Structures are given as structure tokens and as C-alpha cells.
Amino acid sequence: MQLRKLLLPGLLSVTLLSGCSLFSGEEDIVTMSPLPTVENQFAPSTAWSTSVGSGIGDFYSNLHPAFADSVVYAADRKGTVKAVNADDGKEVWSINLAEKSGWISRSPALLSGGLAVAGGHVYVGSEKAQVYALNTSDGSVAWQTRVAGEALSRPVVSDGMVLIHTANGQLQALNEADGAVKWTVNLDMPALSLRGESAPATAFGAAVVGGDNGRVSAVLMQQGQLIWQQRISQATGPTEIDRLSDVDTTPVIANGVVYALAYNGNLTAMDLRSGQVMWKRELGSVNDFVVEGNRIFLVDQNDRLLALSTDGGVTLWTQSDLLHRLLTAPVLYNGSLVVGDSEGYMHWVDPTNGRFVAQEKVDSSGFLTEPVVADGKLLIQAKDGTLYAITR
Numbered sequence: 234m235q236l237r238k239l240l241l242p243g244l245l246s247v248t249l250l251s252g253c254s255l256f257s258g259e260e261d262i263v264t265m266s267p268l269p270t271v272e273n274q275f276a277p278s279t280a281w282s283t284s285v286g287s288g289i290g291d292f293y294s295n296l297h298p299a300f301a302d303s304v305v306y307a308a309d310r311k312g313t314v315k316a317v318n319a320d321d322g323k324e325v326w327s328i329n330l331a332e333k334s335g336w337i338s339r340s341p342a343l344l345s346g347g348l349a350v351a352g353g354h355v356y357v358g359s360e361k362a363q364v365y366a367l368n369t370s371d372g373s374v375a376w377q378t379r380v381a382g383e384a385l386s387r388p389v390v391s392d393g394m395v396l397i398h399t400a401n402g403q404l405q406a407l408n409e410a411d412g413a414v415k416w417t418v419n420l421d422m423p424a425l426s427l428r429g430e431s432a433p434a435t436a437f438g439a440a441v442v443g444g445d446n447g448r449v450s451a452v453l454m455q456q457g458q459l460i461w462q463q464r465i466s467q468a469t470g471p472t473e474i475d476r477l478s479d480v481d482t483t484p485v486i487a488n489g490v491v492y493a494l495a496y497n498g499n500l501t502a503m504d505l506r507s508g509q510v511m512w513k514r515e516l517g518s519v520n521d522f523v524v525e526g527n528r529i530f531l532v533d534q535n536d537r538l539l540a541l542s543t544d545g546g547v548t549l550w551t552q553s554d555l556l557h558r559l560l561t562a563p564v565l566y567n568g569s570l571v572v573g574d575s576e577g578y579m580h581w582v583d584p585t586n587g588r589f590v591a592q593e594k595v596d597s598s599g600f601l602t603e604p605v606v607a608d609g610k611l612l613i614q615a616k617d618g619t620l621y622a623i624t625r
Contacts, residue, residue, distance in 0.1 A: 263535075268578065269554040271592040277579065279595065280610055280622040281322030286313030288618030289601065295385060297614055299348040299355065300607035304369070306355045309618045312342030314357065314372060319608045322622060328372040330365060346397075347387035347432075347602065352409060356395055358384025364397055366412060378412035380405050387483075391435040392454050398430040398442055404450075406457060416457025420444040436486040436505065441493075443480025449493045449501075451508060461508035466498025466517075485524045490543070492529065494518050500531070500546055514546035520562040521603060523570075530570055530584065536560045538572065538582060550587035555580065562603035566611050567625055573600030573613055579623065595621055 286309030289296060298307040304325060308314040312331035317324050331339035346358035354366040354375055360383045366375040382399030389396040394406040394415060406415040421444065431443030433452075439460060440452045447466035452459055465480060484493045490511065491503045499513040516539070522531035528549065529541045536559065538552040559575035569581040569590060577596035582589055598617035605612040611623040 263557045265558055266536075266554060266556040268576075269589060269592070271580075271589040273591045273593075275581075275591055275625050277581070277591055277593040277623055277625045280624045282619055282621045283315075283317055283322045283324070285309050285315050285614065285618045285620050287311055288598070288614075288616050294345050295347045295387065295602060296344060297347045297387075297602035298605050298607075298612050298620060299350045300605060300612065301350040301369070303608060305607060305612060305620070305622075306348050306350055306369075307614055307620050308344045308348060308357055310341065310344055312339070312344060314344075314348075314355065314367060316355075316369070316372060317620070319610065319622070322620070326372040328367070330359075330374075346384045349388045349390055349395075351390035354409075356388040356390065358386075358388060358397060360385070362399070364388065364395065364407065364412065366395070376412035378407055378414065380407070380414070381417060386430040386432040389433050389435060389440075391440070392438065394454060396433045396435070396440055396442075396454075398433060400430060402445060404433065404440070404442055404452060406454065418450070418452055418457055418459060420448070420450055421446045431481050432483045434484045434486050434491075439505070441484045441486060441491050441505070443482060443484060443493055443495070445480070447480060447495060447498060449480055449484060449491065449503065449508070451491075451505070463501075463503055463508040463510060465493055465501040465503075465510075465513065466495035481519050483521050485522065487524050487543070492522070492524055492543075494522055494531065496534065500529070500541070502543070502546070512545050514541065516546075520560070523563055523565055525565055525584075528584070530563050530565070532560045532563055532572060538563065538570070538587060540584065540587060552582060552587040552589075554589075559599075559601075561600050561613075564604045564606060564611070566604070566606050569625075571604055571611060573604060575599040575601070577615065579604075579613070581625075591625070593623075595623065 285307040289310045303319045315327045330342040343360035345360045349356045358364045381403035382401035386398045393409045397405045402420045404418045433440040433442035448462045450462045480495045482494045494500045500516040501513040502511040517534045520532045540549040561573040570584045577599045581591035596615040598615045
């Protein structure tokens with residue numbers, strides 16, 4: 234169990250706890266693995282870097298940049314949203330969504346969900362249950378909507394709707410044009426959950442999303458009608474922590490199969506139409522994962538990097554030299570599998586065998602959210618708000 238990750242400030246979200254203890258017996262102790270020695274086969278370099286406000290500090294946040302049409306969009310927790318040129322990092326525009334609370338002071342916007350860009354708008358949610366649509370041309374607010382709860386996950390735009398999964402277990406569809414709420418589906422909430430929500434995946438008019446109750450749900454987007462639900466994690470164990478069963482990762486849909494990953498649960502492959510389980514592996518994580526061809530790449534609860542087959546979830550290789558370094562979700566970039574860690578290092582791994590091919594210290598504040606591939610560069614935002622464009 235990765236208690237160090239669980240106990241990051243604000244990562245646990247309590248709905249109802251009365252007279253119960255999170256831990257029984259002695260607290261589990263985990264030790265971060267020392268930095269592995271890597272002989273670089275190529276030299277990663279920083280093409281440019283720029284500051285995006287004050288970052289996220291010690292708060293849990295899913296803020297990460299988005300990219301479209303040679304422009305990178307990024308935000309900080311307090312409310313700064315910036316658009317920068319993807320080639321050189323120069324600012325295109327910048328706005329501040331913090332609310333004025335007096336003549337000179339501002340109340341932080343508490344932006345939290347990762348950014349999304351589509352159809353001339355940049356979308357971002359907040360811990361204050363606000364979702365903003367900004368015009369990509371100048372950052373002006375096209376619309377702003379109050380949703381059912383904290384918007385901790387990345388907005389997803391599909392079929393004329395902006396899908397938002399809120400921290401109190403509601404999946405909502407907003408009209409892409411004006412932000413009006415079209416429908417709301419209640420996914421239920423357990424007493425204790427991890428702070429974070431699954432962003433939905435969409436295909437064939439359906440939205441598939443993980444819930445804090447250990448279930449994966451498929452919803453018909455036009456009507457907001459539940460198609461099927463499948464449990465992939467069962468709450469078991471002696472302590473509340475052991476019984477966490479959140480599905481906070483974004484499902485991946487490929488070739489009619491839904492792949493979903495739970496904390497304290499399973500990596501599960503399900504039929505998209507029926508939700509029927511095709512196979513499952515006992516693996517858990519809070520990080521998004523990658524499905525590429527016939528392989529699945531993921532970072533598990535203990536920060537092992539794994540490659541598995543999409544046919545049965547057979548392990549192809551395991552890289553265990555980064556245990557408890559609090560890795561980001563992985564991304565495939567220029568033939569390598571890349572992750573960041575909490576000490577600000579980036580690690581490049583050969584996706585065919587799991588061996589290290591490069592390592593680079595990039596930032597002193599560390600990384601929490603995954604890199605984003607954009608226009609031949611790898612974008613990653615540090616906890617202090619610095620946005621980097623990395624090349625190899």
C-alpha cells in the first residue's frame with residue numbers, strides 16, 4: 234500500500250466518518266527508492282520554460298496543460314490561465330479567474346481539473362464547483378456554470394457536451410455552446426474516498442467513467458441514461474484505507490473493449506456494449522494508463538512500471554527501480570515511455586523491455602501530473618507552476 238501517496242495533503246476525501254479509525258496497528262512505512270544510475274542513450278533538453286502563476290503548492294491537483302493549434306494552455310490553482318506559443322513558450326494571453334473580494338484583494342479561483350481545449354474554447358473546473366469556458370482567441374470568459382460539486386477531473390468535450398465528474402459522485406453534461414446543464418447522473422459515493430475523480434472516456438455516443446464506489450459506469454450521452462455498471466473493486470480489509478475502492482483513473486476504450494483500473498482493485502477489461510468482464514488482473518493505481526496496440530503501460534500503487542498484454546493482462550515486463558518515488562502517469566513519446574517523479578526527475582524507459590534509456594533532473598519542486606505530448610515536444614507542469622517543453 235502506498236500510504237505516502239495517500240497521505241499527501243488533501244488527497245483523502247471524507248464524506249462521513251464517525252468514531253472510526255483509518256489505521257489499525259502500526260502505520261505502514263514506505264521508503265522512496267534511491268535514484269537509479271542511468272547511462273543516457275540520448276540527451277533530453279529543455280526547449281523552453283515559463284511560469285504559470287504560483288502552481289499548486291502542496292495541494293493535490295490534476296492541473297496539467299492542454300494543446301491545440303500550436304498553442305499550449307496552462308493554469309495555476311489560484312486562477313491564472315495562460316496561453317503560450319508551443320514553439321518558443323512566449324505568452325499569447327493571460328487572464329486571472331480569481332474573484333475580486335475587495336478593492337485590491339482577490340479570492341483564489343481554486344482551479345483543479347486538468348484543462349481541455351476544443352471548438353475554440355478552453356475548459357477548466359474548480360474546487361468551488363465552477364466550470365469555465367474561455368475563448369481561445371483572448372482568454373475571455375465565454376460562459377461559466379456552477380456544477381454539482383468540486384470539479385476535480387479534466388473536462389471532456391464530446392457530442393456537443395462538456396462532461397464533468399464532480400467530487401460528490403455526479404456526472405454532469407453541460408451544453409458546449411452555453412454551459413447549461415443537460416443532465417446529471419448520480420454515481421454514488423462511499424464514506425471515504427481518494428481525492429480525485431475519473432475523467433470519462435467517450436465512444437459511440439457513450440461516456441464511460443469510474444466511480445469512487447468501485448464501479449465503472451457507461452452512460453448514453455444524449456439522454457444521460459445509464460447503460461450498464463460493472464464493479465471492478467470490492468471494499469475489503471481491516472481498515473478504512475484498505476477498503477478504498479476508487480476508480481479514479483480515466484478508462485481507455487480500444488477496439489470495443491473498456492480497460493479500467495481501480496485503487497486496491499483490479500485492472501479489468503470489459504466489453505463496451507454490455508460491460509461484461511473479459512479478464513481482470515489484481516493491480517491497483519490512481520494514475521492514468523496507456524493502451525498502445527496490444528500493450529498496456531501503467532504505474533501501480535507502489536510506483537512499479539509495468540507493461541501488460543491486452544490479451545489477458547499478462548505481464549510483459551516490470552521496472553521496480555522507482556518504488557515510492559510518487560511517479561506521474563506514463564506517456565509514450567518518441568519511442569520511449571516517460572514518467573516524472575516527486576523530486577523533479579524525468580525518466581525515459583524502453584517500452585519493449587522496461588530498461589532505462591535516459592534520466593534528467595528538470596525541476597526542484599517536483600511533478601504531480603503527467604506529461605503531455607504536443608507538436609513534437611513533451612510538456613510537463615511542475616508543482617511550483619513552471620511549465621517545461623522537453624525535447625530529445
